[in-house]
Amino acid sequence: GHLPPNPTVDTLVEEAWQRYRDVGDGKVADYIPALAKASADWFGICVAGVDGVTHAVGDTDRAFSIQSISKPFVFALVCQALGGGRARASVGVNATGLPFNSVMAIELNAERTMNPMVNAGAIATTSLAPGANAEERWRFIREGLSRFAGRELRMDEEVYASEAATNQRNQGIARLLVGYGRMYSDPDEATDIYTRQCALNVTARDLAVMGATLADGGVNPITGERVVDAERCKRILAVMATAGLYEQSGDWLYEVGLPGKSGVAGGLVTIAPGKGGLGVFSPPLDAAGNSVRGQLVTRFLSERLGLNLFASQ
Numbered sequence: 001g002h003l004p005p006n007p008t009v010d011t012l013v014e015e016a017w018q019r020y021r022d023v024g025d026g027k028v029a030d031y032i033p034a035l036a037k038a039s040a041d042w043f044g045i046c047v048a049g050v051d052g053v054t055h056a057v058g059d060t061d062r063a064f065s066i067q068s069i070s071k072p073f074v075f076a077l078v079c080q081a082l083g084g085g086r087a088r089a090s091v092g093v094n095a096t097g098l099p100f101n102s103v104m105a106i107e108l109n110a111e112r113t114m115n116p117m118v119n120a121g122a123i124a125t126t127s128l129a130p131g132a133n134a135e136e137r138w139r140f141i142r143e144g145l146s147r148f149a150g151r152e153l154r155m156d157e158e159v160y161a162s163e164a165a166t167n168q169r170n171q172g173i174a175r176l177l178v179g180y181g182r183m184y185s186d187p188d189e190a191t192d193i194y195t196r197q198c199a200l201n202v203t204a205r206d207l208a209v210m211g212a213t214l215a216d217g218g219v220n221p222i223t224g225e226r227v228v229d230a231e232r233c234k235r236i237l238a239v240m241a242t243a244g245l246y247e248q249s250g251d252w253l254y255e256v257g258l259p260g261k262s263g264v265a266g267g268l269v270t271i272a273p274g275k276g277g278l279g280v281f282s283p284p285l286d287a288a289g290n291s292v293r294g295q296l297v298t299r300f301l302s303e304r305l306g307l308n309l310f311a312s313q
């Protein structure tokens with residue numbers, strides 16, 4: 001299947017933006033001090049088809065840090081480099097049902113890291129990135145994420161410095177994983193590279209293209225470049241479906257019926273396999289750290305564009 005005809009998608013993306021522009025719920029993240037500077041009003045929606053056609057409304061060219069949305073794409077790159085079997089065995093793919101920075105999730109399960117969508121599993125995934133040193137491993141991640149976006153992504157220095165100065169909890173998680181044999185490079189180095197990957201700037205349009213690349217079996221629909229194999233994509237999408245919105249992943253899948261991933265800067269990416277990607281940017285978050293407007297828009301568009309994977313027609 002494909003997305004509906006282009007004028008229909010344009011109309012629905014515009015309708016979604018109008019429908020939710022005045023929603024005032026949620027709170028801009030401030031546990032990373034630099035993120036608190038975001039405006040609650042910023043709001044952009046972009047749909048990218050696997051044919052490379054994009055449909056954008058609102059603040060779709062405004063840069064914000066990718067944060068946790070980096071997680072599935074880094075996992076995809078690591079699976080591609082190491083083989084999916086080894087990446088899975090090293091990190092795990094089961095949902096935690098707990099917040100993204102949960103330490104209890106590590107303690108409660110023998111698998112420890114749990115999955116690449118929560119901080120423990122994401123830092124473990126980053127520690128698996130190939131390279132002879134930190135510089136090479138960081139380049140592997142930055143260049144790989146840039147290939148997903150189809151343009152060179154740059155780090156937001158202020159967001160990086162702000163998180164690096166306040167991420168003692170992530171540093172603690174990485175060291176805890178060393179004790180459980182679930183950290184595959186130096187823990188401080190892995191946490192630093194993870195913090196850098198989270199500070200890469202993207203736009204809602206970039207997220208839509210990155211999502212469309214996963215939707216298209218790993219081929220970027222704008223550049224035509226193969227970023228990862230189709231065999232990887234379906235596995236990444238499975239883990240996004242079960243764990244992409246943390247403890248609310250069940251509610252999300254129930255309502256939207258698609259794999260998605262949120263980030264605390266207010267980004268949300270969703271993939272309609274074989275059809276396209278959806279990127280939403282709106283900083284106010286709910287209690288789990290998921291964009292409020294992002295979820296509303298995605299639920300609306302999944303329904304109206306007929307994207308739910310579990311629908312019989």
Ligand code: GLN
Nearest residue numbers: 067068100198263264289
């Ligand atoms: N860099 C953030 C952190 O590790 C990412 C969290 C998120 O987007 N949910 O806390």
